[in-house]
Amino acid sequence: MICLDEVRKRYYDELVNDVLPFWLKYGMDPVNGGIYTGLDRDGSLIESDKSVWFQGRALWTFCTAYEQIGKRQEYLDAATSLVHFLEDYCFDNDGRMFFRVTADGRPVIKRLRYFFSETFAIIGFASYARITGNEEYKKKALDLFDFVEKLRASKGILIPKFNPEVEPSISFGGPMILLNVLSELRAACPEDSGKINKSMAGLLEEVEKYFVRDDLKVVLEQCAPDGRFMKEHYEGRLLNPGHAIEGAWFIMNEGLAASNQHLIDLGLKMLEWMWTVGWDEECGGGIIQYRDAIGLPVSEYHQDMKFWWPQCEAAIATLMAYSITKENKWLHRFEMVDKYIESRFPDREYGEWFGYFHRDGSLATRIKGNLYKGPFHVPRMYMKCIEILDSME
Numbered sequence: 422m423i424c425l426d427e428v429r430k431r432y433y434d435e436l437v438n439d440v441l442p443f444w445l446k447y448g449m450d451p452v453n454g455g456i457y458t459g460l461d462r463d464g465s466l467i468e469s470d471k472s473v474w475f476q477g478r479a480l481w482t483f484c485t486a487y488e489q490i491g492k493r494q495e496y497l498d499a500a501t502s503l504v505h506f507l508e509d510y511c512f513d514n515d516g517r518m519f520f521r522v523t524a525d526g527r528p529v530i531k532r533l534r535y536f537f538s539e540t541f542a543i544i545g546f547a548s549y550a551r552i553t554g555n556e557e558y559k560k561k562a563l564d565l566f567d568f569v570e571k572l573r574a575s576k577g578i579l580i581p582k583f584n585p586e587v588e589p590s591i592s593f594g595g596p597m598i599l600l601n602v603l604s605e606l607r608a609a610c611p612e613d614s615g616k617i618n619k620s621m622a623g624l625l626e627e628v629e630k631y632f633v634r635d636d637l638k639v640v641l642e643q644c645a646p647d648g649r650f651m652k653e654h655y656e657g658r659l660l661n662p663g664h665a666i667e668g669a670w671f672i673m674n675e676g677l678a679a680s681n682q683h684l685i686d687l688g689l690k691m692l693e694w695m696w697t698v699g700w701d702e703e704c705g706g707g708i709i710q711y712r713d714a715i716g717l718p719v720s721e722y723h724q725d726m727k728f729w730w731p732q733c734e735a736a737i738a739t740l741m742a743y744s745i746t747k748e749n750k751w752l753h754r755f756e757m758v759d760k761y762i763e764s765r766f767p768d769r770e771y772g773e774w775f776g777y778f779h780r781d782g783s784l785a786t787r788i789k790g791n792l793y794k795g796p797f798h799v800p801r802m803y804m805k806c807i808e809i810l811d812s813m814e
Contacts, residue, residue: 422749423756429810433490435767436803441486443773443789444479444796445495453525455506456499458795462787463771469524476507477541478797481605484548489804497552504549504558507542516568518542521792533580536569536595540602543569547609559610566606569599570620583656590651592643593632596624597668600675621675628668629687638694639714640665655720660712662699663731665691670738673745685745692738696754699731704780706761708735725780729794732762733802737809744809774799 447464448456450471456479459468480503487496510526511518518538521530532538543565550558572578573595583590600621607617631648632641642659644651651657669691676684699708708731711724735758743751765782766774768789776794777785788794 423752423759425810425813428759429807432803432807436486436800436807437490439767439772440774440799440803441483441496441796443771445499448479448790448796449499449502450506450524453506454502455510455526456503456795457524458790458792460788460790462768462775462789464789467788468791470529471506471522471524471526472792472795473507473511473519473522473538474541474792475795475797476503476511477538477543477545479503479795480507480545481541481548482796482800484545484552485804486800487552488548489808500549500552504545507545511538511542517572534582536572536579537598539565539569539572540598543602544605547605550609562606563610563613566602566620588651588654589646590643590656591631591646593628593641593664593668596627597664597671599624600628600668600671604671604675604678618679625672625675625684628672633687633691637714639698640668640691640695641714650714652715658714658717659719659721660695660698660714661710662695662712663708663710663728663734665695666699666708666731666738667734669695670734670741673738673741677745688738689742689746692742696735696739699735700754700757701727701780705782706757707765707778708732708758709780726785727765727778727780727782729766729774729776730798732758732766733798736762736802737805740806740809744813 443464444456447460448458450457455471455476457466457469458472458475459466459470461467480500483496483499483503487493487500506526510522513519513528513531517531519528519530520532520538522528543562546558546562546565549555550562603617603621607614610617631644634641634650637650639660642661642664643656669688672684672691673688676682676688698712701707701709707727710726710728710731711719711721713719736755739751739755739758743755765778768775773789775784776788779785
């Protein structure tokens with residue numbers, strides 16, 4: 422059986438001496454501020470545009486490392502650079518945010534369908550408020566959350582992916598990510614916990630009512646606005662095990678915070694279903710990218726790949742489940758995903774993690790970062806697992 426004391430030591434070492442230093446050395450932009458994420462295996466820059474998602478995500482990462490791992494000046498300096506780049510260059514005049522900007526902050530892409538740049542800025546501002554005590558960033562985080570809620574509630578602002586007159590649908594991603602946003606907001610703004618908890622309750626109800634499907638024993642990524650299973654469409658049947666497992670630990674985490682056994686049980690149920698669906702017994706383990714809810718073929722070309730982030734979410738979720746239940750099946754599953762990660766993802770020569778493997782375990786690309794991969798899922802896994810392990814002592 423896995424030794425959890427050794428796991429904690431390994432996770433701390435890899436976080437503090439490998440992953441965070443890689444991004445501090447190669448990602449941070451000393452000229453314009455902010456962070457680059459388009460990096461080759463050795464850290465060399467291969468894309469000079471900047472991901473707006475990662476200005477907020479990396480801000481959260483370095484703030485949380487400063488708060489939880491140690492008050493190191495390099496973490497605070499990185500966070501300060503990131504928060505200023507976010508404020509100065511990542512918002513458009515209408516209050517919405519860009520998705521991609523140039524190295525010096527000129528807009529390249531603005532995605533009118535989504536609000537994820539905003540959600541990651543919220544957790545960044547909230548975490549910066551926590552470590553600095555600066556009330557201005559509490560207000561920025563709260564105001565931006567209110568803005569996102571208005572975007573969600575207003576018809577015609579967020580451009581739907583599918584024609585709402587012909588094939589209306591709702592997605593799991595929005596309410597799921599906002600659960601995490603509200604958790605971070607509450608930690609920064611405890612005086613507003615009443616309002617935050619009310620919003621949290623609404624999102625939890627939305628997730629459980631529409632996407633957690635006892636009839637199918639899966640967590641759907643998309644359904645009709647009335648909850649109907651859209652089995653006639655690829656998208657309606659699509660399962661994203663890593664995404665659902667991430668949502669499962671968000672819900673367990675909220676259950677623990679609120680001493681709510683129903684939420685804990687809900688998260689455990691989601692995890693059980695989506696581990697069963699997502700763990701690839703046929704080809705060496707790992708959480709696979711996509712599945713179909715009723716076993717039909719999946720249309721996406723990368724449906725059978727093993728990305729870095731679902732493994733991170735599975736590690737957090739299974740360890741959290743073990744800490745709650747003390748059931749050995751969860752410890753065993755944590756050990757399975759930990760071994761799978763260690764066998765492939767960390768780059769022992771140049772540092773950090775590879776991100777993309779084929780189903781057979783062969784490396785798909787040596788890239789270390791892009792618009793979607795940067796200092797977030799990996800350091801969050803290490804920090805959250807360390808937090809869980811410390812809570813078990």
